[in-house]
Amino acid sequence: MSYWLMKSEPDECSIDDLAAAPHRTVPWFGVRNYQARNFMRDDMRIGDGVLFYHSSCAEPGVAGLAEVASAPYPDATQFDAKSPYFDPQSTPDKPRWLLVDVKLRRKTALLPLKRMRELPQLQSMQLLRPGNRLSITPVNEEEWRAVLELLGDRR
């Protein structure tokens, strides 16, 4: 069992969009970074815990808890010439970009990035490293527990 933090721009897919999706599940499309892809392709397992993070918005932070809900499979948007995520170099028999489905466990009170930066028990998180841009980062068990504790009784 592993844990992850996955960034989503609320304009694209917010925690409420995830809650409203069929089966409260969305394909994590649009990742075009090899490191992030490799996490989905090689390291994620169904049932892994996910911190659903709102980025590029007024109040960035963890907005809910989710889980990995599928094995990796090709991201359909890479074959769609009209999609901003279109990749002309990718072919259906040799897809470059794989994704997993992500399923909501529960929406939480927002744990703002600002607050996360202040909490000593979260300082090891990759998210907080200066210049971190990776949209998917591993979360270790201590960090996961610490975040759960912070979110625990604020349903």
Place this chain on the structure above:
DNA sequence: GCCAACGTTGGC
């Protein structure tokens, strides 16, 4: 809108 960080591209 600025800018730091860093991934990607392409010339050599």
Place this chain on the structure above:
DNA sequence: GCCAACGTTGGC
């Protein structure tokens, strides 16, 4: 294979 230029991310 190096590395400069360029593009993107994302907080502020």
